Structures are given as structure tokens and as C-alpha cells.
Amino acid sequence: MDDQTTESSPEAGKGAAPSRRSLLGWGGAGLALGAVAAGGTVAAVRGGDSTEPAAESGAAVPFHGTHQAGIATAVQDRLHFASFDVTTKDRAELAQLLKDWTRAAERMTAGQAVGDGAYGGLAEAPPDDTGEALGLKPSRLSLTVGFGPSLFAKGRFGLEDRRPDALVDLPAFPGDNLDAARTGGDLCVQACADDPQVAVHAIRNLARIGFGKVAVRWSQLGFGKTSSTTPGAQTPRNLFGFKDGTSNIDGTDAAALDRHVWVSQKDGAGWLAGGSYLVARRISMRIESWDRTSLQEQEDIFGRDKGEGAAVGKAHEHDKPNLKAMLPTAHVRLAHPDSHHGVRMLRRGYSFTDGTDGLGRLDAGLFFLAYQRDVRDAFIPVQQSLARSDALNEYIQHVGSAVFAIPPGVRDKDDWWGRTLVS
Numbered sequence: 001m002d003d004q005t006t007e008s009s010p011e012a013g014k015g016a017a018p019s020r021r022s023l024l025g026w027g028g029a030g031l032a033l034g035a036v037a038a039g040g041t042v043a044a045v046r047g048g049d050s051t052e053p054a055a056e057s058g059a060a061v062p063f064h065g066t067h068q069a070g071i072a073t074a075v076q077d078r079l080h081f082a083s084f085d086v087t088t089k090d091r092a093e094l095a096q097l098l099k100d101w102t103r104a105a106e107r108m109t110a111g112q113a114v115g116d117g118a119y120g121g122l123a124e125a126p127p128d129d130t131g132e133a134l135g136l137k138p139s140r141l142s143l144t145v146g147f148g149p150s151l152f153a154k155g156r157f158g159l160e161d162r163r164p165d166a167l168v169d170l171p172a173f174p175g176d177n178l179d180a181a182r183t184g185g186d187l188c189v190q191a192c193a194d195d196p197q198v199a200v201h202a203i204r205n206l207a208r209i210g211f212g213k214v215a216v217r218w219s220q221l222g223f224g225k226t227s228s229t230t231p232g233a234q235t236p237r238n239l240f241g242f243k244d245g246t247s248n249i250d251g252t253d254a255a256a257l258d259r260h261v262w263v264s265q266k267d268g269a270g271w272l273a274g275g276s277y278l279v280a281r282r283i284s285m286r287i288e289s290w291d292r293t294s295l296q297e298q299e300d301i302f303g304r305d306k307g308e309g310a311a312v313g314k315a316h317e318h319d320k321p322n323l324k325a326m327l328p329t330a331h332v333r334l335a336h337p338d339s340h341h342g343v344r345m346l347r348r349g350y351s352f353t354d355g356t357d358g359l360g361r362l363d364a365g366l367f368f369l370a371y372q373r374d375v376r377d378a379f380i381p382v383q384q385s386l387a388r389s390d391a392l393n394e395y396i397q398h399v400g401s402a403v404f405a406i407p408p409g410v411r412d413k414d415d416w417w418g419r420t421l422v423s
Contacts, residue, residue, distance in 0.1 A: 058137030063109045065409040066274050070144035071371050072251035074230045076192040079222030079350045080199040083185030083402055084214040091157040095422045097213045101206050102416035108202050111138035132201050139195035143202055145417045146188040146278050146404030164269035166277060166374045167405045173387040182282055182400030185217045222350025222367045239285055239351050239364055242302050243309035246317055249346040260344045261371050271420035274408030276371045279379045282400030285365040290395045301391045303330030329391040345370040345378050375403060
């Protein structure tokens, strides 16, 4: 929440005929990419490498590329994020799961049903696809996978020597009140789409494919993107009504992405080159208290006006801010890249509302997502500054947290998520 970019297969019943999944395997004929698309013919507009804005909300985001889609990709309207615990102890099973997930993701991002689809197959076996996305367009669905620090623990999969130095456990920040049930995880999948049902369908089917190998640890639905990666787009507003992420990295700025987002070979951990690091934080916002705060105090807390989004003393949102004109505790002043030696992150956060907190108040806030080249240089020092002094802390609290290494993109039909790590 800041101006810089800091801001979770059922088997057939006993005696039933084997499912098509067990007959063909997830890499078999049932996953041929030439199969009929459930949503009809789609137009591919951008993928992991492309940074062109989407031409239409129903279009498909190409799955293959040097980098995973869902990072520099133009931010979609909806999110379903899931963190998983890996329950299998077999490295070969983990590798097969990632292959199966990749093949299913290739199809779902193209608007196609998983495997043999939701109907028309063996009546005695569960269908390969759950069916709720039948007839829907791809809706710019992107699926992004990451690996948590716990996956590299000694004695699990023999990956302890491959854990990147930058994949650190986040320190405890002042004011944190983290819920263990919403924190951490071995794997994550970020599903973004312009149709919420398409995003939920994707996570549901990946969880179903992983039955017996992974279990959902926690998940989060998001609406109302709180940042943009497309130049010229209107800056979104958070639930406090303020524009958020004015200085976010432009998804078309290759130089900025190389400097601040993509991991390079020289960063160590060669398997991660072309990938990134993701910090996910569930931030509770005290809506009712904020709504009783005067406009002047709200603007002083953020360091910008509520209407235009201009920094203190400026006329327009994108005018270069004079940080010294703001209060020392202003959110923008503490989070701005100029206060952190030019460090930047790429934000893709979403607002959320999850009923009430049991005390008659809205359980609402920001699901913060930020991609960066090294969390030790980016998120950690920025959040330490915010946690110490940000006036906004009176109205927010971090209640969930996770960090993941995001592998490079799937380059072609023979590649798969995590191949460079676990193969």
C-alpha cells in the first residue's frame, strides 16, 4: 500500500473403471493442445515476454515465454491466489505434479478444458475438468507458480543446496499480527483473470490434479486491482479511496524490469534466471476508523491529495514529488524509491472483502503482491521503514505473509514449471 511498488484427482470409487487421467496420463493424448477449446477460438494477445496491453478482455494470454505471465502482464481485474503444502515426500512425484500442472495451465489459459473435458467421456469415471468455465472466454487468464522456502528444507526433496540466497524468511516487522493459517507455503499459484469464475476454475482444477500430492494451505480472492503495469492507464484506488502505486514499474519498460524484477545469471541460483521473487502480504484495513478521519488528516497520512492523487504541493498525480514537503511520517515519503536509493518493485495487489471480523466490522483490506529481483534489497528495507514510522499503521495491520521464488517461464511444449529446479 504505498507509492513505490511495495506498497494458497479424486480417484474413482472402489471397483469403478479407471479414470481417463490414469489411462492416458496428464501428458498424454488427452492434453493435446489442438483439442477443441471449451470457449471457442481465442485471440492470443500477450504472454510472458510480451508487454503490449490486451486488446480485449476476453482474449488469451499466451502461456509460453522467457518469463512467466502474470508479472509484467497488464493487470487483470480479478485474482484467486492459493498457497499449497506439498504432502508427497517423493521428488519424482513432485516433478510429475509440476508437469501435470503445466499441461493443464497451457490449456486453461487458452480457454480450453482440462484433459478430456467436463463431459462426454467415461460415465464411470470423474471428468477431467470441473466444468464451471465451459463456454467462457479465456478472460486473459494468467497462471504464475512459485516455490516457498519450506520446499528447500533439509530432508525433504534434496533441494537444500539449491535454495537461492535471496529466498530468505521474512523478518518479524513491528506491528505484524500474522495468522499462521494465512502464512507461508511450499508452492503458490497466482491466477489472474478478468472473469472471477475463470480464475477460481483454474485454482480448483490445479488443486484437484494435485490431490494426494498437495493440499491447499490458504487462499485469497481479490477484486479491484490496486496497481497498474500499463502506461497511460488510470491509477487504481485502494479501499481508502486513494490512488495506489503511482510509481509502479511499467510492464513495457524492459530496462526497469531487468534492473528491478528479473533475476539474472549473475545473481546466483542459475535455475532461477529469468524468474523473480514474490512477496505476498494480507493487509487488514480498519475501514470504519478511516471513514471517521478528516479529509485533511487522510491526505497528510498519504502525502497526496485524494482527488487528483498529486503529491503535497503538486498539481498532477505524476508530477515529481517533493518528499521534504510531506510530513516525516507520510506514507508516500517513506515508501518512495527516492527514500530507498532508487529501489523499486512491481506491484500487482488487489482489494479484498471477506465478510466481517466478528466484531461488526468489515474484514477488508489489501492483498499485497510485489515482484522484485531481491527481497533483501527491496521489500525488506522498505517495509522496515514503513513499519517503524508510517502514519498509516494506525489504520492497517499485516495479518498474513509469504515469500516465493518465481521460476522462469515455460519456453515451449516440452518445458514445464520448475524443470530447471527439480529435474
